Amino acid sequence: MTPSDASQQTEALCRLAPVIPVLVVDDTAQARPLAEALVAGGLPVLEVTLRTPAALDVIREMAQVEGGKVGAGTLLTPKDVQDAVDAGATFGVSPGATDRLLDAAEEAGLPMLPGAATSSEVMALLERGYTVQKFFPAEANGGAPALKAIGSPLPQVRFCPTGGVSLKNANDYLSLSNTLCVGGSWVAPKDKVASGDWDGISALAREASQLG
Numbered sequence: 146m147t148p149s150d151a152s153q154q155t156e157a158l159c160r161l162a163p164v165i166p167v168l169v170v171d172d173t174a175q176a177r178p179l180a181e182a183l184v185a186g187g188l189p190v191l192e193v194t195l196r197t198p199a200a201l202d203v204i205r206e207m208a209q210v211e212g213g214k215v216g217a218g219t220l221l222t223p224k225d226v227q228d229a230v231d232a233g234a235t236f237g238v239s240p241g242a243t244d245r246l247l248d249a250a251e252e253a254g255l256p257m258l259p260g261a262a263t264s265s266e267v268m269a270l271l272e273r274g275y276t277v278q279k280f281f282p283a284e285a286n287g288g289a290p291a292l293k294a295i296g297s298p299l300p301q302v303r304f305c306p307t308g309g310v311s312l313k314n315a316n317d318y319l320s321l322s323n324t325l326c327v328g329g330s331w332v333a334p335k336d337k338v339a340s341g342d343w344d345g346i347s348a349l350a351r352e353a354s355q356l357g
C-alpha cells in the first residue's frame with residue numbers, strides 16, 4: 146500500500162464522524178458491548194490502543210461488531226503492525242513515526258495514521274506521502290492555535306489531533322480547515338467501562354457525534 150493510498154483511506158475514516166474514541170480496554174468481555182455502545186451513539190471508527198495485554202483480543206471481538214471500523218493504536222514496531230493486522234484491525238495509529246514502522250505498515254497493507262508534533266515531523270511524513278496525520282500530543286503541543294499555525298505553511302496536510310482533547314475543546318480543533326476529526330478517550334471513561342455503563346457511554350458518544 147502506498148502512503149498516498151493509506152492517507153486516502155484514513156481521510157475517509159476521519160470523515161465518518163467528528164471523534165475517534167481512543168480506547169484502553171483491560172477486559173475482553175467489555176469489548177463487544179463497548180464497541181456496540183459507541184457505534185450506536187454515532188461513533189463508528191474506534192481506536193484500540195495496544196497498551197493492555199487484552200488489546201489484540203479486544204480488537205478481534207470489536208472487529209465483529211456491525212457498523213464498526215476498528216483500528217489499533219500505539220503501534221510502535223513492525224511486530225505491532227503484524228499483530229494488529231492478524232487481529233483484524235483495519236487501520237493503525239501511532240504516537241509518532243519511524244521508517245521501520247511505516248515500511249511494515251505499507252508492506253502489510255495497513256493504512257496508517259502516523260503521529261507528528263512539529264513542522265519538521267509533519268514535513269518528513271508529507272515527503273513520504275502521508276497527507277493525513279495525527280497531531281500528538283495535541284494540547285501539550287499548543288493545542289488548536291499551534292495546529293492552525295502549522296497549517297499556514299502546510300495546508301496540504303490534514304490532521305486528527307489527539308491527546309488532551311475533550312468535549313470542551315474539540316470544536317476549537319474541528320473548526321480549523323486542516324482538522325478532519327479529533328481523537329479522544331473522554332467518550333469511554335474508565336469508570337463507565339468498568340461498571341458496564343453502556344447507556345452512559347452511548348450518551349457520551351451521541352454528544353460527541355454532534356460536534357463540529
Ligand SMILES: O=C(O)C(=O)C[C@H](O)[C@H](O)COP(=O)(O)O
Pocket residue numbers: 167194218219220238239240281307308309310328329330331
Ligand atoms: O497511544 C496512542 O497511539 C494514542 O493514540 C495515544 C492517545 O492519543 C492518547 O492516549 C489520547 O489520550 P487522551 O488525552 O486521554 O484523549
